[in-house]
Amino acid sequence: MKALKIGWAGLGNMGTAMASNLLKAGYEVIVYNRTRDKEAALTAAGASSAASLPDLVDSCDVIFTMLSDDHAVKAVYNKEELLSEARAGKLFIDMSTVSPDTSKYLSSLCQKHEANFLDAPVSGSVKPAQDGTLIILAGGSIENYEKAKPLFDVLGKLSLHLGEAGAGSSAKLAINYLLGINILGLAETVLFAGKNGISKENMLTIINEGAVGNGLTKLKTPSILNNEFPAAFALKYIVKDLNLAKDAGLASPMSETLLSSFNQAVNQGLGDEDLMAVIKSLK
Numbered sequence: 001m002k003a004l005k006i007g008w009a010g011l012g013n014m015g016t017a018m019a020s021n022l023l024k025a026g027y028e029v030i031v032y033n034r035t036r037d038k039e040a041a042l043t044a045a046g047a048s049s050a051a052s053l054p055d056l057v058d059s060c061d062v063i064f065t066m067l068s069d070d071h072a073v074k075a076v077y078n079k080e081e082l083l084s085e086a087r088a089g090k091l092f093i094d095m096s097t098v099s100p101d102t103s104k105y106l107s108s109l110c111q112k113h114e115a116n117f118l119d120a121p122v123s124g125s126v127k128p129a130q131d132g133t134l135i136i137l138a139g140g141s142i143e144n145y146e147k148a149k150p151l152f153d154v155l156g157k158l159s160l161h162l163g164e165a166g167a168g169s170s171a172k173l174a175i176n177y178l179l180g181i182n183i184l185g186l187a188e189t190v191l192f193a194g195k196n197g198i199s200k201e202n203m204l205t206i207i208n209e210g211a212v213g214n215g216l217t218k219l220k221t222p223s224i225l226n227n228e229f230p231a232a233f234a235l236k237y238i239v240k241d242l243n244l245a246k247d248a249g250l251a252s253p254m255s256e257t258l259l260s261s262f263n264q265a266v267n268q269g270l271g272d273e274d275l276m277a278v279i280k281s282l283k
Contacts (some may be wrong), residue, residue: 008061017129087091088114100166107165121172139167229277236271
C-alpha cells in the first residue's frame, strides 16, 4: 500500500475510471460525489466514502477534482468549502476542463489556505481513462508536479509540466480546438463524398488507409457506419470548450464556423450524444 492517501471528488465516467486505476495501483482512495450512488462501483472495489468534502480533505494528502465546468468547480472550492479543512502541504489537483482564468483563481484560493495546486486536465476520453493511457497537461509549480507525477504515471501514458497555473487549461483548450476541427472535417468529408456517390464505407477506407487518417478517424469510423453515437465525449462539452477558447482569445475564421456548427447540433437536441453526431446535424 502506498503512503499517500488520495481523495477524489467528481465521479463521472472519466473520474470513476481514473480513481479506479489509482485503487488498482495500490493507493488508498477516498471518494466523494454529490450524487452518492455514483460512489458505489468504487467503494465495492475498495475505496472509502467521505461523509463530506471537508472530511475528504481532512483525510487525504492529495485531492483530485474532476467536474463538469467552471461553475461546478468554483462551487466545490467555494460554496461547498472544499478548502475549509485545507492544511499546509496538501495538494489539490483539478483535472476538469475549465478556463485558464479559473485555474489561476483556484490556485490563488489554495495559496490563501497555504495549500498547493495543479491544474491538470487530460487529453483523451473514457477508453483511455479506463486504460490509463491519457495525456495529462499540468500547470503549477515544478515541485508540485514532481509530487504528483507518480500518480499521473498511473493515470496516463504521458504527463507534461507546461508552466504555471493555467498552462494546463490553455493546452487543453488548444487540443480540443484541434479535436473539433478533426471531427467536423471528417463529417463534412464523408457527407460530401456521399453526395457524389461514394459510400461511407469506401470513403472511410480511403481516409483511414491514407496519410490523412489518424487514431481519431479510425475511432469514429464504427459510429459513422452504424449511425450510432454513444457519448465518449458529449457534443455539448465541445461547445463549452470552444466557448472557453473563444473567451481565452481564440478568434480565427475557422473557430467561428466550428462553434456555429456544433452549436447548431446542440440546438437540434444532439448535445448528449458523442461529438461525432455533428454529422447528423450537417446532413
